[in-house]
Amino acid sequence: MARTQEQNDKMSLATKHKIIEAGLSLFSRKGFSKTSVKDIAQTAGISTGLIYCHFSTKEELFSEILKKTIIEMSKAVRFPEDSNISPAQTFARFTANLLKDIQSSEDLSDYFLLITRCILEKDALNLMEEFKKSDLLLFENTARLIEKGQELGEFKQGNSYKMSLMFFSVIQGITDMKLFMGDKYVAPETSDIMTFLLK
Amino acid sequence: MARTQEQNDKMSLATKHKIIEAGLSLFSRKGFSKTSVKDIAQTAGISTGLIYCHFSTKEELFSEILKKTIIEMSKAVRFPEDSNISPAQTFARFTANLLKDIQSSEDLSDYFLLITRCILEKDALNLMEEFKKSDLLLFENTARLIEKGQELGEFKQGNSYKMSLMFFSVIQGITDMKLFMGDKYVAPETSDIMTFLLK
Amino acid sequence: MARTQEQNDKMSLATKHKIIEAGLSLFSRKGFSKTSVKDIAQTAGISTGLIYCHFSTKEELFSEILKKTIIEMSKAVRFPEDSNISPAQTFARFTANLLKDIQSSEDLSDYFLLITRCILEKDALNLMEEFKKSDLLLFENTARLIEKGQELGEFKQGNSYKMSLMFFSVIQGITDMKLFMGDKYVAPETSDIMTFLLK
Amino acid sequence: MARTQEQNDKMSLATKHKIIEAGLSLFSRKGFSKTSVKDIAQTAGISTGLIYCHFSTKEELFSEILKKTIIEMSKAVRFPEDSNISPAQTFARFTANLLKDIQSSEDLSDYFLLITRCILEKDALNLMEEFKKSDLLLFENTARLIEKGQELGEFKQGNSYKMSLMFFSVIQGITDMKLFMGDKYVAPETSDIMTFLLK
DNA sequence: AATGAATGAGATTTCATTCAT
DNA sequence: AATGAATGAAATCTCATTCAT
Numbered sequence: 162m163a164r165t166q167e168q169n170d171k172m173s174l175a176t177k178h179k180i181i182e183a184g185l186s187l188f189s190r191k192g193f194s195k196t197s198v199k200d201i202a203q204t205a206g207i208s209t210g211l212i213y214c215h216f217s218t219k220e221e222l223f224s225e226i227l228k229k230t231i232i233e234m235s236k237a238v239r240f241p242e243d244s245n246i247s248p249a250q251t252f253a254r255f256t257a258n259l260l261k262d263i264q265s266s267e268d269l270s271d272y273f274l275l276i277t278r279c280i281l282e283k284d285a286l287n288l289m290e291e292f293k294k295s296d297l298l299l300f301e302n303t304a305r306l307i308e309k310g311q312e313l314g315e316f317k318q319g320n321s322y323k324m325s326l327m328f329f330s331v332i333q334g335i336t337d338m339k340l341f342m343g344d345k346y347v348a349p350e351t352s353d354i355m356t357f358l359l360k
Numbered sequence: 361m362a363r364t365q366e367q368n369d370k371m372s373l374a375t376k377h378k379i380i381e382a383g384l385s386l387f388s389r390k391g392f393s394k395t396s397v398k399d400i401a402q403t404a405g406i407s408t409g410l411i412y413c414h415f416s417t418k419e420e421l422f423s424e425i426l427k428k429t430i431i432e433m434s435k436a437v438r439f440p441e442d443s444n445i446s447p448a449q450t451f452a453r454f455t456a457n458l459l460k461d462i463q464s465s466e467d468l469s470d471y472f473l474l475i476t477r478c479i480l481e482k483d484a485l486n487l488m489e490e491f492k493k494s495d496l497l498l499f500e501n502t503a504r505l506i507e508k509g510q511e512l513g514e515f516k517q518g519n520s521y522k523m524s525l526m527f528f529s530v531i532q533g534i535t536d537m538k539l540f541m542g543d544k545y546v547a548p549e550t551s552d553i554m555t556f557l558l559k
Numbered sequence: 560m561a562r563t564q565e566q567n568d569k570m571s572l573a574t575k576h577k578i579i580e581a582g583l584s585l586f587s588r589k590g591f592s593k594t595s596v597k598d599i600a601q602t603a604g605i606s607t608g609l610i611y612c613h614f615s616t617k618e619e620l621f622s623e624i625l626k627k628t629i630i631e632m633s634k635a636v637r638f639p640e641d642s643n644i645s646p647a648q649t650f651a652r653f654t655a656n657l658l659k660d661i662q663s664s665e666d667l668s669d670y671f672l673l674i675t676r677c678i679l680e681k682d683a684l685n686l687m688e689e690f691k692k693s694d695l696l697l698f699e700n701t702a703r704l705i706e707k708g709q710e711l712g713e714f715k716q717g718n719s720y721k722m723s724l725m726f727f728s729v730i731q732g733i734t735d736m737k738l739f740m741g742d743k744y745v746a747p748e749t750s751d752i753m754t755f756l757l758k
Numbered sequence: 759m760a761r762t763q764e765q766n767d768k769m770s771l772a773t774k775h776k777i778i779e780a781g782l783s784l785f786s787r788k789g790f791s792k793t794s795v796k797d798i799a800q801t802a803g804i805s806t807g808l809i810y811c812h813f814s815t816k817e818e819l820f821s822e823i824l825k826k827t828i829i830e831m832s833k834a835v836r837f838p839e840d841s842n843i844s845p846a847q848t849f850a851r852f853t854a855n856l857l858k859d860i861q862s863s864e865d866l867s868d869y870f871l872l873i874t875r876c877i878l879e880k881d882a883l884n885l886m887e888e889f890k891k892s893d894l895l896l897f898e899n900t901a902r903l904i905e906k907g908q909e910l911g912e913f914k915q916g917n918s919y920k921m922s923l924m925f926f927s928v929i930q931g932i933t934d935m936k937l938f939m940g941d942k943y944v945a946p947e948t949s950d951i952m953t954f955l956l957k
Numbered sequence: 958a959a960t961g962a963a964t965g966a967g968a969t970t971t972c973a974t975t976c977a978t
Numbered sequence: 979a980a981t982g983a984a985t986g987a988a989a990t991c992t993c994a995t996t997c998a999t
Binding site for chain 2: 276320322335341349
């Protein structure tokens with residue numbers, strides 16, 4: 162008897178998930194060019210060919226992972242509208258989490274690494290298309306959060322979009338340097354980063 | 361008639377220079393993997409094989425370019441001991457220059473691009489070796505400059521090495537984001553960056 | 560409740576038929592190499608694996624389709640022994656039908672296309688084996704029809720087998736050229752083809 | 759000392775020639791899909807990679823060979839304007855040569871095989887583009903030759919272009935059948951083929 | 958020193974075939 | 979019988995490196 166539709170879907174999804182996990186991990190650590198499809202398959206514990214049942218090219222796999230990454234990050238910075246937590250606190254928590262992640266090379270830092278490492282290997286323009294599809298949501302969400310903080314008098318005045326970009330520039334830079342220097346890197350404190358936002 | 365030793369040396373040096381120029385330009389714009397040895401030869405206006413008379417592998421060529429780049433940057437941040445210019449002014453000038461370069465994608469920004477783009481593609485550990493050879497001079501010079509500023513009461517107190525790393529992290533991040541976003545990027549002002557340092 | 564033997568057989572036969580239909584259509588239009596087993600399954604509306612319940616390899620499927628095709632064509636040229644229609648008329652009708660089919664890319668022309676396109680992609684020798692199994696019936700039937708025509712004084716004298724081959728060569732060539740040139744092809748008339756047979 | 763430009767050109771040309779020779783032979787005998795680039799390289803006695811110094815893809819190699827083939831055939835059918843040989847004689851010679859070639863699987867027949875076998879494996883439309891580039895010269899040259907014959911009263915009246923296509927259809931068909939049947943094939947005589955043209 | 962043709966190892970990709978369900 | 983996820987061998991293509999001249 163054939164497997165049911167449901168069973169197949171579950172298998173397929175599980176495999177796709179394994180591939181994306183392996184891809185994220187390898188792309189973010191080794192970059193696009195130095196990560197081979199074979200690598201990814203081995204890490205995911207499947208055959209090379211199977212990857213091509215789920216993604217038509219290596220590029221497409223990368224693209225999809227990047228898209229997911231941006232969405233994931235976007236979620237992480239989302240400001241809880243009805244919450245009692247102030248923008249400054251949201252930022253501080255997010256930043257502290259990130260710094261911890263960067264220090265221990267986990268979760269969130271993978272996302273930044275992916276963007277840092279891999280985007281730079283590829284046509285920035287092509288990737289901006291991906292970004293546009295995600296509507297630059299991340300930067301805009303963050304800008305909106307900054308505006309809230311400015312209204313509440315927590316943050317300095319200024320162009321909120323520019324400040325949002327500055328914030329992510331700093332994070333990018335820290336992620337880069339950590340990757341680059343490894344254990345030699347002495348990470349800044351949350352407060353160091355908040356300096357340019359807080360009054 | 362055979363060329364004299366001297367003539368040969370001069371030619372050889374000129375060729376090597378051409379290769380390094382071409383390499384810096386291509387590696388910083390396209391990254392290590394996407395730059396082929398043939399590309400470099402064509403840009404330098406020489407034959408592919410000739411590169412291997414001067415460098416034994418593509419890796420070595422990259423390494424040498426990186427080393428040169430770090431030394432060059434190190435020079436640019438060197439604090440003029442006997443000058444009348446204060447550390448804060450030195451930093452402000454350097455930062456302003458850099459931001460201008462980044463905006464117009466020139467000179468100094470090439471160096472940062474090279475580090476950002478290419479280091480990340482390679483084994484961070486391997487490259488740290490290169491760095492060690494260059495003695496992490498850049499970061500230490502900068503740390504010393506920060507110390508001077510602290511003595512003069514211009515800069516915040518704190519671990520100067522950590523602050524030095526923070527400074528370069530910010531610069532790295534800005535270079536990345538500019539490359540990534542192109543014209544969409546709204547660069548910060550010098551003063552935004554100096555916030556991290558100034559009292 | 561288990562299906563009866565009979566029901567199973569009927570289903571099995573229906574499936575096999577669907578596969579052969581899909582195979583004929585795709586092999587004749589796209590050729591052996593460019594037709595994938597998955598293509599055939601999709602066109603037949605079944606799963607890939609099911610094809611292997613009915614045919615052990617892609618080669619075997621092709622072989623079987625070819626065999627059927629040759630038999631089918633053989634039937635089409637069969638001379639109705641007891642009929643009032645003369646050999647010349649039989650030929651003329653067959654040829655006219657064929658030319659019409661070729662012009663509109665239908666039925667009979669599929670058979671010729673299959674032979675033209677696909678046989679050529681494969682080991683001619685291997686396929687001759689298939690042909691032998693079909694006893695070269697087609698060519699011989701046709702030769703016999705030519706002999707009848709010769710007896711009746713309708714056709715030129717000559718080696719009837721050779722003339723039969725010549726006839727099919729001409730048809731093959733026309734099918735090829737039509738496929739190759741598409742709308743640019745100006746097909747010959749029935750009479751043009753009959754020239755070499757008729758007195 | 760480096761090789762001179764001339765030496766390099768000679769080497770390069772010799773290699774390209776070897777590749778084209780090997781390609782023509784293999785493509786015409788085995789078809790496009792079943793001929794691997796490795797095959798061609800081995801037949802040409804060179805490394806696989808070297809083929810890609812001369813042709814950017816397998817498709818391009820095939821295309822170039824096809825173009826050459828069409829030109830070559832076009833030359834073979836060219837009517838010598840000022841000659842004493844009549845169109846009928848030109849045709850008869852060409853046809854006789856071709857039949858001989860087909861029988862012994864040589865030279866000219868390779869060209870027809872290439873067209874027959876390989877064109878059919880590929881997008882007819884794509885290849886028509888190639889043909890258009892060659893201006894369908896072959897068919898038109900032949901049509902012109904037929905017109906001469908008609909003026910001289912040697913050939914039947916009728917649309918010369920259509921007759922030209924018919925002629926090549928017959929040749930194609932014969933080449934196909936010969937390939938298909940091998941030694942079992944009994945080829946027609948020159949006169950059988952001329953029937954279509956002669957009064 | 959200089960050339961660029963040539964090599965060959967390794968990457969991506971395709972697809973006939975198998976297999977667990 | 980039926981499914982389609984999974985495999986793995988083989989194909990195309992790239993490119994750092996070598997080598998004859």
